[in-house]
Amino acid sequence: MRGLFSYVTALAIAVLFPAQALAAEAHELPGAAMSLWWALPFAGLLLSIATGPLLFHHVWEHHYGKIAAAWAALVVVPLAVAFGVPMAGEAVLHTLLTEYMSFI
Numbered sequence: 001m002r003g004l005f006s007y008v009t010a011l012a013i014a015v016l017f018p019a020q021a022l023a024a025e026a027h028e029l030p031g032a033a034m035s036l037w038w039a040l041p042f043a044g045l046l047l048s049i050a051t052g053p054l055l056f057h058h059v060w061e062h063h064y065g066k067i068a069a070a071w072a073a074l075v076v077v078p079l080a081v082a083f084g085v086p087m088a089g090e091a092v093l094h095t096l097l098t099e100y101m102s103f104i
Helices: 002-016 036-055 057-083 085-103
Strands: none
Touching: 036 057, 057 085
16 A cells, blocks of 8 residues: 555656656756667666676675676766766766655
């Protein structure tokens, strides 16, 4: 029941406040113009999370934070180069505060 309430609440916020649903556009990141290559580090992170504990258990156990940080750097550094450090910092901060913190 709690999951359903969260889903309905998120849907209501997206409908009532479409600017929040299109957060990347609000930060002037041209999401529609960005290629699918920007999603490759995310896919790599998901693949690492899925296979890391199975294929290289001891390495994953001791270094999973570093591996995740490396995947994140593969997005943040090119983002800073392509769109500027202030815009990349704003996008990262927005993601941390609104996406990651609500996920936790």
